[in-house]
Amino acid sequence: xxEVRLEGVxxxxxxxxxxDGISFTVSPGEIFTLLGPSGCxxxxxxxxxxxxxxxxxxxxxxxxxxxxxxxxxxxNTAMVFQNYALWPHMTVFDNIAYxxxxxxxxxxxxRRRVNWALExxxxxxxxxxxxxxxxxGQQQRVALARAIVVEPKVxxxxxxxxxxxxxxxxxxxxxxxSLQRKLRITTIYVTHDQEEAMSxxxxxxxxxxxxxxxxxxxxxxxxNPANLFVATFMGRSNVLEGVVVxxxxxxxxVVDVRGLRIYGVSRDKLEKGDKVKVVxxxxxxxxxxxxxxSPNVLEGRVVRTSLIGFAIQVRLLLDNxxxxxxxxxxxxxxxxxxxxxVYVSPEDVKVYKALETVEE
Amino acid sequence: xxxxxxxxITGFLxxxxxxxxxxxxxxxxxxxxxxxxVPLMVLLLRPAMSISLDVVRGLLSYPYVAWPPLGEWIxxxxxxxHTLIIVRFKDxxxxxxxxxxxxxxxxxxxxxxxxxxxxxxxxxxPGRSLLRIMALVPLxxxxxxxxxxxxxxFGDNGxxxxxxxxxxxxxxxxxxxxxxxxxxxxxxxxxxxxxxxLAALLQIDPSLEEQAENMGAxxxxxxxxxxxxLSLPGIAAGSGLVFIFSMEDxxxxxxxxxxxxxxxxxxxxxxxSRDVAFLSIEVIVLAGLLLITALLWLTVVKQYVSLxxxxxxxxGGRWKPRVAxxxxxxxxxxxxxxxxxxxFSMLPQLGVIVYAFSxxxxxxxxxxxxxxxxxxxVRDPSVVNGLRxxxxxxxxxxxxxxxxxxxxxxxxxRVRFAGVGALDLLATSPLAIPGLSIALGLVILYSLGPFKDxxxxxxxxxxxxITLAYAIRKGPFTTxxxxxxxxxxxxxxxxAGMNLGASRSRVLFTIVLPLIGLNVMAGAIVSFVxxxxxxxxxxxxxxxxxxxxxxxxxIYEYVTAGYGGGAFIxxxxxxxxxxxALQILAITISNYILRFRYAFLGV
Ligand SMILES: Nc1ncnc2c1ncn2[C@@H]1O[C@H](COP(=O)(O)OP(=O)(O)O)[C@@H](O)[C@H]1O
Ligand SMILES: [Mg+2]
Numbered sequence: 013x014x015e016v017r018l019e020g021v022x023x024x025x026x027x028x029x030x031x032d033g034i035s036f037t038v039s040p041g042e043i044f045t046l047l048g049p050s051g052c053x054x055x056x057x058x059x060x061x062x063x064x065x066x067x068x069x070x071x072x073x074x075x076x077x078x079x080x081x082x083x084x085x086x087x088n089t090a091m092v093f094q095n096y097a098l099w100p101h102m103t104v105f106d107n108i109a110y111x112x113x114x115x116x117x118x119x120x121x122x123r124r125r126v127n128w129a130l131e132x133x134x135x136x137x138x139x140x141x142x143x144x145x146x147x148x149g150q151q152q153r154v155a156l157a158r159a160i161v162v163e164p165k166v167x168x169x170x171x172x173x174x175x176x177x178x179x180x181x182x183x184x185x186x187x188x189x190s191l192q193r194k195l196r197i198t199t200i201y202v203t204h205d206q207e208e209a210m211s212x213x214x215x216x217x218x219x220x221x222x223x224x225x226x227x228x229x230x231x232x233x234x235x236n237p238a239n240l241f242v243a244t245f246m247g248r249s250n251v252l253e254g255v256v257v258x259x260x261x262x263x264x265x266v267v268d269v270r271g272l273r274i275y276g277v278s279r280d281k282l283e284k285g286d287k288v289k290v291v292x293x294x295x296x297x298x299x300x301x302x303x304x305x306s307p308n309v310l311e312g313r314v315v316r317t318s319l320i321g322f323a324i325q326v327r328l329l330l331d332n333x334x335x336x337x338x339x340x341x342x343x344x345x346x347x348x349x350x351x352x353x354v355y356v357s358p359e360d361v362k363v364y365k366a367l368e369t370v371e372e
Numbered sequence: 373x374x375x376x377x378x379x380x381i382t383g384f385l386x387x388x389x390x391x392x393x394x395x396x397x398x399x400x401x402x403x404x405x406x407x408x409x410v411p412l413m414v415l416l417l418r419p420a421m422s423i424s425l426d427v428v429r430g431l432l433s434y435p436y437v438a439w440p441p442l443g444e445w446i447x448x449x450x451x452x453x454h455t456l457i458i459v460r461f462k463d464x465x466x467x468x469x470x471x472x473x474x475x476x477x478x479x480x481x482x483x484x485x486x487x488x489x490x491x492x493x494x495x496x497x498p499g500r501s502l503l504r505i506m507a508l509v510p511l512x513x514x515x516x517x518x519x520x521x522x523x524x525x526f527g528d529n530g531x532x533x534x535x536x537x538x539x540x541x542x543x544x545x546x547x548x549x550x551x552x553x554x555x556x557x558x559x560x561x562x563x564x565x566x567x568x569x570l571a572a573l574l575q576i577d578p579s580l581e582e583q584a585e586n587m588g589a590x591x592x593x594x595x596x597x598x599x600x601x602l603s604l605p606g607i608a609a610g611s612g613l614v615f616i617f618s619m620e621d622x623x624x625x626x627x628x629x630x631x632x633x634x635x636x637x638x639x640x641x642x643x644x645s646r647d648v649a650f651l652s653i654e655v656i657v658l659a660g661l662l663l664i665t666a667l668l669w670l671t672v673v674k675q676y677v678s679l680x681x682x683x684x685x686x687x688g689g690r691w692k693p694r695v696a697x698x699x700x701x702x703x704x705x706x707x708x709x710x711x712x713x714x715x716f717s718m719l720p721q722l723g724v725i726v727y728a729f730s731x732x733x734x735x736x737x738x739x740x741x742x743x744x745x746x747x748x749x750v751r752d753p754s755v756v757n758g759l760r761x762x763x764x765x766x767x768x769x770x771x772x773x774x775x776x777x778x779x780x781x782x783x784x785x786r787v788r789f790a791g792v793g794a795l796d797l798l799a800t801s802p803l804a805i806p807g808l809s810i811a812l813g814l815v816i817l818y819s820l821g822p823f824k825d826x827x828x829x830x831x832x833x834x835x836x837x838i839t840l841a842y843a844i845r846k847g848p849f850t851t852x853x854x855x856x857x858x859x860x861x862x863x864x865x866x867x868a869g870m871n872l873g874a875s876r877s878r879v880l881f882t883i884v885l886p887l888i889g890l891n892v893m894a895g896a897i898v899s900f901v902x903x904x905x906x907x908x909x910x911x912x913x914x915x916x917x918x919x920x921x922x923x924x925x926x927i928y929e930y931v932t933a934g935y936g937g938g939a940f941i942x943x944x945x946x947x948x949x950x951x952x953a954l955q956i957l958a959i960t961i962s963n964y965i966l967r968f969r970y971a972f973l974g975v
Contacts, residue, residue, distance in 0.1 A: 062871055063387065066380045081383035084870040091871045097864035101886045110882075111872030162872060 013040035014075040014165035014198050016061065021070030023056055030056045031067065032222040038166075039214075041196040043189070047209040048219030049245070054202040055094075057219075058168050061200065062089050074165055085114075090164035094171045096155040098143035104130075104154050105139040111162035129157040132191070149180050156188070160195060167192070167199040173208065185212055206246050210234065218242050238279065240364040243291045250336040252290040253366065256282045265363055266307075270332040275307050276361030287366035294325070296360035297338035300353040308361065310336065311353045317346050328352060387870070388787045392877035396779040403776055404798050407837075407844045411813030412663060412805070418816060419657050427653050431467070435632055436654070438465035443549075454542050456533075460549035463632060466658070470634040473553055474618040480558040481614045484713055485565025486607060490595075491710050493573040495702060496695045503711065509718040511563050512955055513905040514948040515924050516931040519623035520941055521723030522556035523548075524733070527628060534736045552628035557618050559717045564617070565610035572606025573599070605673075612669040613804060619662055620806040620908060626932060634658045638808050643915040647831065648819040656812065663809040670801055724952065727945030745946035755947065758923035765835065765922055766903035769842035773899045777847045778892055781854035782880060786866070799851045802844050807908025810841060815912065834913040835920045841909040846902045853895025853962070857888030894962035901958040905951050923947060 016038040023031040031053050038044040046054045059065045061072060063084035072080045079087050090111070098107055108129055112122045130136050133153040143151055152172065159167060172188070173181045189212050192199050203209050209216050210230040217227045218241075226238035237243035244251060254269035263277050267290055276290055300309060312330035319325075323339035324346055330336065338354055340346065389397065419427075430436065441462030449456040464472060492504050510518075526532040526547045536544035547555055576599065584598040625633045631640075641655040698706060727733060731740030749755050780799040784792050802810075814837050818828045828836045861884060869879040885892070907924050914921030918929075927947055930940040 062867075064867055064870075066383050068380065069376065081379045083383070083387035083875075084867070085387070085873045085875055088873070089871065091868065093864045093868060095862065095864060097862065097868040099865060099868075099883055099887075110869065110874070114873040114878065158868075158872070 013196055015040050015073075016044075016166055016198060016200065017073040018057075018061070019071045019073070021057075021060055021067045021072065023053075023060060023065055023067045030222055031060070034070070034222075034224055036217050036224060036227055038198055038200060040198055042214040043192055043199045043201055043212055045201045045203060045209045045213040045216045046219055047203060047206060047216050047245075050204055052219045053222045054204070054219060055170055058091065058170055058200065058202055061166065062091050062168055063087050088162070088164050089166045089168055090159035090162055091168040091170065092152075092155045092159050092172045094174060096143075096151050096175075098151055098154055098158075100143055103140050103142055104135065104146070107143065107154055108139075108158045108161050111158065115162065125161055126157075129161040132160075133157045133187075148176050149184060152176065152184055153187075156191070160191070160197065164197060167197045169199065169201045171203055172201075173203075173205075181208075188212065210246075218245065220245075236279070237291075237362060240289055240291065243362050243364065247293050247295065248337065249291050249293045252292070252334055252336070254288050254290050254363075256284055256286045256288055256363075258284060264358060267363055270334060272310070272330065272332045272334075273307050274356075274361055275358035276363040277359055278363040280363075280365045282363065282365065289364045289366050291362040291364065292336065292356055293360065294337050295323070295339045297336075297340070297354040297356050299340050300355050303353075306355075308356050308358060309353055310356065311351070312336075314346060314348050314350045314352055317348060326352070328354070385789070387876065388789065389783070390876040392875075393779075393783070393880065396775065396877075397783055400776040400779045403772070403840065404844065407814070407840045408798075408802060408805070408810065411810060411817045413813075414817045415656065415663060415809060415813035416660050419653055419660060422653055423657070427657070431654060431657060434465060436466045437468055438463055439468075441468075454537065454540075454544055457543060457545045459545065459547045459551040461551045461554075463550070466632045466634060466637050467661075469550060469630070469632050470619055473550060473557065473633065474615045476554045477557040477561060477618040478611050478615045480554070481562035481565050482607065482611045484558070484562040485567075485610060486569050487705075488562070488566045488710055488714065489569035489573060490599075491702075491706055493570055494695060495698045495706065497698055497703070497706055499711070503714060506714050506718055507563050507566055509721050510560055511567075512721050512952050513902070514721060514724045514952055515905055515907050515927050516623045516626065517724045517727065517927070517941065517945045517948045518560065518720035519556055519627035520931060521720040521727065522559060522624070523552065523627040524723060525719055526555065527552050531736060549628055550630055553624040553630050553633075556624040556628065556720075557621055559720065560621075560624070561614045561617055562717065564613050565607065568606040568610030568613075569603055570606075572603035575606075576602045609673050612673060616662075616666045616669060616804055616806060619665065620808055622907065622911070622928075634662060635808060638812060639911060639915075642812070642815065642912050648816055651812075651816070656816070659806075659809045659812040662806040666805050666809070670797070670804055721952070724945050724948055727942050728949040730942070732942075745942045746950075748943055749946055749950075752943065754918075754926055754929075755923065755943070757919070758921060758926035759947075761835070761920060762904050762922040762924070765839045765842055766900050768839045769846065769903050770896050770900045772840075772843040773847045773850050774892060774896050776843065777850035777895065777899075778854050778885075781851045781858060782884065785855060785858045786863070800848045803848045805845075807841070807845055807906070808912065810845065811909040811912035814841060814909070815916070830913055830916050832917070833920070834916045838909060838913045838920070838922060841913070842903040842906055845906065845909065846899045849898040849902060850892065850895030853891045853898070854888060857891030858884070861887050890965045894965040897958045898962050901951070901955050904954065 018034050018036055021031055021034040022029060034053075034057060036044075046057055048054055056065060060067050061074075063079070063082055063086075066081060070080075071078055074087060074089070099110070102110070105126055108126045109122050112125055117125070126139070130139060133156060135150065135153055135157060138146065138150065138154075143154065146154065152175075155172075169188070173184055176184060185208060201209075201212065210233075213230055215227060215229055216233050218225045218233060218238075220241050226233055226242050228236075233242065234246055237246060240251070243249065252269045252274075254267040254274065257266040257268045257273070259265050259282065260275065263279070265276060265278055265282055265288075267274050267276055267288055269290060274290060278288075282288065297310070310328070310330055312328040314326055315329050315335070316327040317324055320339065323341045326338050326340055326346060328336050328338060340354070346352070441464040443460065443462045445459075445461055447458040447460065449458065461472075463469065488503075488507055492500060492507070524530055526545070528546055528548050530546060533544050533546050580602065581594065581598055584594055620635055622635045622639060625631075625636050630636070638655055638659055641651055645651060726738050728745055729741055729743070730738035731742045731744075732738065749759075777799065780795055784795045784799065815830050817823070818826075818830055818837060823829055825832060827833055830837050865883055865887070866879050869883050870876065874882065905924060906922075907928075910922045910924040911928050914925030918925070927944045930944040933940050
């Protein structure tokens with residue numbers, strides 16, 4: 013089990029700064045996920061760790077050894093590529109055996125280890141097939157087998173599920189987690205899908221435009237997003253504009269949103285009169301049956317409803333003119349034009365200083 | 373303390389280029405320097421040391437420049453019952469003749485080539501596929517003999533002359549001398565413009581044209597404002613090559629008895645010279661001028677397209693190109709203009725076959741079917757010797773080509789580093805550099821100083837230089853095929869190998885080469901065939917020691933000896949028919965493998 017540490021890594025492509033002072037430490041044996049929108053530098057970070065790119069600034073350590081300038085083939089990382097990168101001219105067996113041959117193992121040893129990997133990933137019987145004769149899920153597992161069979165110090169996954177259909181995706185990601193738990197290889201996983209990230213990771217690093225915005229456990233990131241970007245990136249949410257009315261306690265504020273009083277929490281130090289953004293997750297609203305007038309009760313008319321499986325998504329035109337989307341898990345059906353009241357608990361209302369706008 | 377920038381660059385280089393790859397690259401670069409760059413530099417620099425005002429003055433007067441021009445443009449001969457019109461053009465001296473011919477040929481070839489390309493790319497009509505195939509026939513390389521057939525067709529006392537006489541219209545025509553060279557070369561070279569233009573047209577995103585049409589541009593206006601500008605790179609590339617090939621051509625001037633052109637002057641100077649000291653400064657300057665023209669063209673084309681892309685262009689369209697039904701006028705143009713031109717241009721190649729299988733072809737029609745010429749080939753010791761030499765040189769050259777082209781193409785397309793663009797240029801430019809200039813540069817460089825009397829001295833042992841020149845000149849066909857293959861190999865396939873611990877060259881040999889092996893083979897087959905038919909360096913270097921001369925030199929000797937139709941021309945035609953069959957075979961195989969239609973067009 014190896015520790016991976018990046019210190020102030022910056023990478024330029026021409027003038028464009030793809031990575032901007034990336035630092036993080038991956039603990040031995042954990043699954044660490046880089047999460048962020050497309051183009052934020054996740055793949056580039058993996059490639060720096062694998063040695064395909066050498067950063068202009070900063071250092072990369074694997075197991076305490078500075079590998080920043082080492083060749084890719086001297087690092088003992090193993091990458092599972094987005095498109096699997098299986099060699100079409102080699103059989104499944106030869107694909108998996110490649111890294112072992114390079115390492116100079118005996119024929120016997122290669123056979124033994126490849127068999128172990130085939131067994132582990134349920135690929136027995138497919139060893140003489142060519143990659144093009146396999147299904148997407150099987151190809152994925154061959155790529156995984158090829159990576160783990162060399163006993164790498166670090167496993168690197170670059171959006172490994174993006175070429176699979178939705179059903180398979182969930183199954184394969186469970187398989188990846190259980191395999192990783194068994195082998196305990198330090199794993200760095202890249203995805204742009206926050207749900208995927210939350211379900212598999214020990215810790216997540218949220219990236220935006222070449223920077224790490226927040227590192228933490230899935231729960232920390234979900235429950236306490238560091239800024240507006242993270243708050244809106246994790247899950248579906250509504251962003252309302254408002255003004256601070258008063259500070260109630262340590263981090264609890266009252267905000268005025270177009271005449272509506274809303275209590276919410278903030279990580280920022282806010283003053284009365286500050287312009288703020290108020291983030292309310294769709295799933296954090298609950299339907300109020302009784303007629304109760306209190307803060308954080310939002311009242312309005314149903315504009316649109318749509319069933320999304322576990323809940324009903326309701327589009328609500330509030331009395332103050334704002335529109336919000338909420339997921340409601342009630343049993344009775346909700347019809348359009350109906351009037352509704354929903355409640356959001358103050359801990360679920362996140363308030364951020366307005367200058368932290370995400371420019372598009 | 374080494375800075376991060378330095379460590380970054382060295383670290384990056386170290387993994388991009390591991391020692392075996394560096395060795396291969398150095399070997400390839402050495403070959404290019406030794407056979408291309410240095411000889412050409414010597415060719416350009418040598419006159420600089422000894423050129424004088426007298427030489428310049430000499431080059432501006434007869435026989436280099438004849439002003440006013442000598443002879444007549446057109447002669448009318450009254451023969452009582454009919455008038456003979458002899459179109460011949462005036463002799464303007466070696467330099468001006470060459471330029472005038474090349475310019476005229478380029479203009480004609482460009483007009484015809486663009487016309488045929490437009491028609492086949494944009495219109496759907498019965499016989500289109502046939503037209504596309506027929507248009508490639510003139511590109512079948514039949515050294516010298518096709519030019520003699522052209523002469524037979526419309527030269528002195530030719531088929532055209534007799535046909536018009538038979539019609540009894542009161543006049544008849546011979547196109548001969550310089551005018552004959554122009555027509556013959558135009559017939560030979562327009563398909564080069566055609567192919568390059570066609571490739572460009574097939575590359576144009578149809579939506580661009582549709583957009584313009586949406587805005588109301590139609591017909592010729594659409595062509596002038598959208599289609600033409602977009603296909604200009606292809607047209608420019610093709611036309612430039614025609615200009616260079618025309619200047620370098622020996623066949624048509626020999627067939628039409630034009631002595632005063634640059635190519636013949638160079639060959640005349642070298643054939644029969646026993647020592648490099650006999651080479652006049654004027655001849656070296658002429659070869660230098662050929663070279664400079666080619667380099668200028670390369671610089672211009674480079675503005676448009678990287679030659680690497682250019683290599684890709686031949687793969688044809690990625691999308692379904694727009695085709696239309698022709699209107700009545702277009703039908704008339706297609707069947708009354710385009711088809712006749714294309715069929716006319718095929719005649720030299722067809723005539724070669726007629727020569728090869730006929731007993732004699734002195735009069736209008738050939739007589740007596742025979743296979744004797746082919747039998748004669750295996751008995752004639754100089755042919756057998758020439759064929760054997762060609763096979764040895766071409767095989768050796770092809771092995772070198774496989775090594776050099778694969779290395780250069782791989783490094784140029786995979787290693788991200790400054791200067792890689794130059795590699796690309798180096799690898800593909802020999803196609804456009806006149807072989808006569810290369811040959812002369814080699815003769816000068818390797819007969820001097822330390823090389824004199826060594827293994828590579830061309831006056832003693834031209835075999836070595838011929839082989840090396842083949843490897844450099846005909847390598848681009850393979851380089852191109854390898855480029856095409858590398859485009860298909862996703863970079864992640866290689867990175868996966870390195871990620872699992874394999875070095876760059878191990879990845880090259882275990883992953884890349886198995887995947888592009890067919891491309892390498894397809895390219896190598898084409899390179900091999902074009903080595904077998906190489907003319908310029910074969911003649912110049914072969915003449916220095918006929919024992920070691922390749923078969924193309926033997927053909928050259930036979931056609932110059934058998935001027936106009938003696939037995940020798942039949943023998944030469946038989947050889948050329950065989951090489952033509954070889955070309956068709958190679959092209960078919962490589963196209964089958966590579967699945968692109970124009971892979972072979974050397975140009
Ligand atoms: N080789 C490259 N050359 C130039 N720009 C690149 C290169 N690789 C990535 N980039 C740019 O760097 C940014 C980050 O890319 P990447 O790491 O692939 O993002 P992600 O994987 O998060 O989608 C993108 O804007 C991308 O266009
Ligand atoms: Mg990516």
